[in-house]
Amino acid sequence: MAEAPPKREELVQITYSPPPGNWQNTRVEFRKGTFCYSAAAKNVRYLGMPNPRDWQPFEEDWKLPPDWKEIILKGMKERLERFRPFRLFMDICVRCGACADKCHFYLGSADPKNMPVLRAELIRSVYRRYFTFAGRIFRGLAGARELTEDVLKEWFYYFYQCTECRRCSVFCPFGIDTAEITMMVRELLNLVGVNTNWVLEPAANCYRVGNHLGIQPHAFKDSIEFAVDDVEEITGIRIEAPINRRGAEILFVVPSADYFATPHYYTLLGYLMLFHEIGLDYTFSTYASEGGNFGFFSSHELTKRLNAKIYAEARRLGVKWILGGECGHMWRVVHQFMDTLNGPADFLEEPVSPITGTRFENARSTKMVHICEFTADLIHHDKLTLDPSRNDHWTVTYHDPCNIARGMGLLEEPRYIQRRVCNQFYEMPENTIREQTFCCGSGAGLGTDENIEARLRGGLPRANAVKYVRGKYGVNLLTTICAIDKATLPTLLEYWVPGVEVGGVHELVGNALVMKGEKERTTDVRGQPLRPGKEAVINA
Amino acid sequence: MAAFLVGIVYRVLKWASSPVPFNIPTTCGQQKSLGWIKPSWIESPYTKLGVAVRMALEILLFRSLFRNTRAEIRRDGPRLLYFEDKWLWLGTLAFHWSMLLIVLRHLRFFVEPVPRFVFVIDGVDGFLQIGAPQILISDVVIVVALLYLLQRRFADPKVRYISLFADYLALFLLLGIAISGILMRYFFKVDLEAVKQLAIGLVTFSPTVPASIGVLFFVHLTMVSFLLAYFPFSKLVHMGGVFLSPTRNLANDSRMRRHVNPWDYPVKVHTYQEWEAEFHDKIKTADLPLERE
Numbered sequence: 001m002a003e004a005p006p007k008r009e010e011l012v013q014i015t016y017s018p019p020p021g022n023w024q025n026t027r028v029e030f031r032k033g034t035f036c037y038s039a040a041a042k043n044v045r046y047l048g049m050p051n052p053r054d055w056q057p058f059e060e061d062w063k064l065p066p067d068w069k070e071i072i073l074k075g076m077k078e079r080l081e082r083f084r085p086f087r088l089f090m091d092i093c094v095r096c097g098a099c100a101d102k103c104h105f106y107l108g109s110a111d112p113k114n115m116p117v118l119r120a121e122l123i124r125s126v127y128r129r130y131f132t133f134a135g136r137i138f139r140g141l142a143g144a145r146e147l148t149e150d151v152l153k154e155w156f157y158y159f160y161q162c163t164e165c166r167r168c169s170v171f172c173p174f175g176i177d178t179a180e181i182t183m184m185v186r187e188l189l190n191l192v193g194v195n196t197n198w199v200l201e202p203a204a205n206c207y208r209v210g211n212h213l214g215i216q217p218h219a220f221k222d223s224i225e226f227a228v229d230d231v232e233e234i235t236g237i238r239i240e241a242p243i244n245r246r247g248a249e250i251l252f253v254v255p256s257a258d259y260f261a262t263p264h265y266y267t268l269l270g271y272l273m274l275f276h277e278i279g280l281d282y283t284f285s286t287y288a289s290e291g292g293n294f295g296f297f298s299s300h301e302l303t304k305r306l307n308a309k310i311y312a313e314a315r316r317l318g319v320k321w322i323l324g325g326e327c328g329h330m331w332r333v334v335h336q337f338m339d340t341l342n343g344p345a346d347f348l349e350e351p352v353s354p355i356t357g358t359r360f361e362n363a364r365s366t367k368m369v370h371i372c373e374f375t376a377d378l379i380h381h382d383k384l385t386l387d388p389s390r391n392d393h394w395t396v397t398y399h400d401p402c403n404i405a406r407g408m409g410l411l412e413e414p415r416y417i418q419r420r421v422c423n424q425f426y427e428m429p430e431n432t433i434r435e436q437t438f439c440c441g442s443g444a445g446l447g448t449d450e451n452i453e454a455r456l457r458g459g460l461p462r463a464n465a466v467k468y469v470r471g472k473y474g475v476n477l478l479t480t481i482c483a484i485d486k487a488t489l490p491t492l493l494e495y496w497v498p499g500v501e502v503g504g505v506h507e508l509v510g511n512a513l514v515m516k517g518e519k520e521r522t523t524d525v526r527g528q529p530l531r532p533g534k535e536a537v538i539n540a
Numbered sequence: 541m542a543a544f545l546v547g548i549v550y551r552v553l554k555w556a557s558s559p560v561p562f563n564i565p566t567t568c569g570q571q572k573s574l575g576w577i578k579p580s581w582i583e584s585p586y587t588k589l590g591v592a593v594r595m596a597l598e599i600l601l602f603r604s605l606f607r608n609t610r611a612e613i614r615r616d617g618p619r620l621l622y623f624e625d626k627w628l629w630l631g632t633l634a635f636h637w638s639m640l641l642i643v644l645r646h647l648r649f650f651v652e653p654v655p656r657f658v659f660v661i662d663g664v665d666g667f668l669q670i671g672a673p674q675i676l677i678s679d680v681v682i683v684v685a686l687l688y689l690l691q692r693r694f695a696d697p698k699v700r701y702i703s704l705f706a707d708y709l710a711l712f713l714l715l716g717i718a719i720s721g722i723l724m725r726y727f728f729k730v731d732l733e734a735v736k737q738l739a740i741g742l743v744t745f746s747p748t749v750p751a752s753i754g755v756l757f758f759v760h761l762t763m764v765s766f767l768l769a770y771f772p773f774s775k776l777v778h779m780g781g782v783f784l785s786p787t788r789n790l791a792n793d794s795r796m797r798r799h800v801n802p803w804d805y806p807v808k809v810h811t812y813q814e815w816e817a818e819f820h821d822k823i824k825t826a827d828l829p830l831e832r833e
Contacts, residue, residue: 012613014613014618016697022701023701023702081557081558082559082561084784084786085559085560088781088784088785089560092781092785095699095702095704096699097702098628100699101612107613108747109599117702117787136544142706143705159721171608172604173598173604173632174788177787180564180787216819218822218825221826221828244828266770269726287815305807305808308807308809309809312812315813316812336562336563340798340801342647358574362572362586362795362796366795368795408792409568410566410570431611433585442541460613461622467617488774531675535801
């Protein structure tokens with residue numbers, strides 16, 4: 001399935017001058033490496049979604065239902081009535097173009113339809129044709145366009161080339177958020193069975209088994225036990241990692257990659273060491289073994305169906321509150337959607353740190369706390385013994401995940417933690433961090449090898465900022481608190497800026513955390529030797 | 541005028557009739573979390589006051605546009621380069637503010653007695669005291685700003701590519717109105733008493749058409765009428781829409797206070813019981829706790 005990535009020299013032949021003619025009439029070419037393959041019929045069927053069949057985007061016939069156009073238009077009408085953002089964002093754009101060069105896909109590809117304004121015009125033109133007075137009468141003159149199969153194909157191509165990162169919405173004078181528009185179009189496409197396997201297979205797995213990777217309960221346990229063994233090897237301490245334990249105080253939910261993929265796994269080791277050290281009364285769950293939510297990349301309904309497991313499991317296990325691991329879109333859903341979708345969580349208690357007594361008032365309704373909020377609070381109250389020199393082999397920069405930055409505003413906590421657990425921490429240029437952070441180019445269900453060219457292009461602005469700090473400060477580790485970043489940035493950085501590894505914030509916490517009764521550490525959580533001479537300092 | 545008012549009210553009601561199902565502010569600063577971390581109370585507002593200030597900055601000063609930069613990737617390296625680019629912000633701000641001043645100044649044609657603040661605006665606007673009648677700054681600014689916005693649509697290939705007929709129409713219309721107004725004020729004097737007589741006649745629904753008004757005035761009036769009638773059906777409704785934008789006018793308090801979706805409906809879920817039944821043997825073999833043995 002995977003295509004060999006194109007050469008760097010070819011990829012950077014970028015010219016920002018649009019093609020001749022007008023954009024309304026151009027047809028999409030489905031060139032391999034720029035799009036994702038269709039969802040397998042079995043996954044569509046398992047989720048009970050419409051029109052399961054075998055088809056591929058590069059084929060001429062998409063096997064749409066005969067009344068596809070009516071379905072889409074009816075779906076649009078419903079959504080215009082249900083979502084004010086959708087209706088409003090269809091109406092108020094003035095095409096000032098401020099958003100154009102804010103999109104990582106546009107910067108990396110120069111494809112004009114990757115300008116957020118034009119991406120949105122792809123559906124706005126159809127909205128005008130069928131839902132506005134001027135568009136119905138004046139058609140093309142009013143910027144209206146017929147809904148044809150070619151237009152639908154274009155939607156598929158470009159709305160699966162948007163990572164819902166919201167960077168454009170920071171710069172829009174009206175706050176138009178392309179992520180909202182992308183979500184709407186993807187919902188519409190799903191109504192006629194146009195979707196990708198990279199989104200729906202994880203969603204089907206999550207629905208059935210409990211997590212995106214389809215890891216069944218016994219394999220989950222093996223994975224956690226493996227981590228417990230690794231912690232023992234590194235620290236000499238045998239720890240406990242409870243699973244499905246009723247009556248625990250806290251339910252801990254992580255993205256499934258944390259216990260089944262690298263470099264996520266090193267972050268898991270960090271969590272386990274931290275929880276042991278502070279004696280946290282918590283449990284993992286195999287039923288709710290996924291914090292992430294690939295339903296979010298399909299529809300609000302599927303988001304709700306997958307997300308429901310977290311509160312359901314918290315209720316069943318009788319915990320007091322929920323703690324969540326390092327993940328980007330998981331936190332967009334938890335922070336802005338979960339309470340609305342599956343709340344109220346009135347069976348839980350307002351979260352209080354059992355170690356410091358801090359009430360997490362900012363989470364008093366949703367009752368779910370971010371691990372970085374939790375750990376920052378521990379460090380602030382001096383509850384941890386830290387030796388930052390154990391991270392001296394790393395020169396660190398931090399990548400703000402899009403959802404965490406622009407859909408939550410958690411900016412300082414991870415920085416505070418990292419300044420306390422490592423000695424060499426450098427920021428990337430200010431236009432590329434915090435609320436202006438650049439997406440990895442692989443979010444919102446695009447992180448596969450199938451569309452590697454699109455990803456490499458979309459990841460270029462981020463990688464270029466990393467290259468800057470690599471050159472200036474010798475950065476060799478990029479940390480982030482997003483599972484998709486951790487899965488996709490290693491490929492992108494190896495391509496654009498070799499020599500920079502990717503890791504998590506709690507991986508660094510795990511390295512720096514001095515545990516009671518630990519043996520003299522000779523390696524970091526990756527099993528790499530600590531710098532010679534450092535051990536002596538630790539014991540001094 | 542009636543079309544304008546009815547149209548705008550209709551559009552705003554139409555937007556308002558669709559609910560905001562989720563709390564989706566775009567956070568542009570630090571959230572309110574731990575007591576010792578300083579939250580960004582305007583860019584990531586968590587109080588009503590914060591939201592109000594954020595909206596005010598957005599509407600009065602175009603805060604988001606102020607962030608604007610120009611970026612491009614150069615092939616050598618490749619390198620991502622940034623350039624300062626506040627022209628769009630300055631151009632639009634100049635246009636909108638002078639437009640507002642001009643609309644307020646025109647009140648003197650419709651209201652008798654003329655409110656005091658209109659004279660104040662006139663005074664400030666003409667403080668350069670050049671020429672007779674005095675040159676009003678807003679007249680100069682609006683034309684320059686509109687010309688800038690127009691040339692941008694032609695000169696910047698990106699913006700030219702995204703521009704629709706409607707985008708040019710709005711700009712030309714506004715330019716036409718501004719220029720015809722300026723011609724009347726400075727070059728081809730119009731009998732202002734007569735204009736006021738006509739305007740008040742129109743506002744009070746008893747129009748009389750005085751003979752002494754020139755053609756230029758009717759050109760001006762026609763274009764204004766067209767603009768007003770066209771306004772509610774065009775992108776110009778952004779004037780009302782910006783107030784309703786959910787990524788700006790909601791507080792980043794979604795974990796503090798539950799946001800209710802009025803059309804929420806139950807969905808099919810995979811329950812724990814179904815899940816346990818499906819994986820029963822594997823859970824048992826792994827020696828994990830079961831609800832039913």
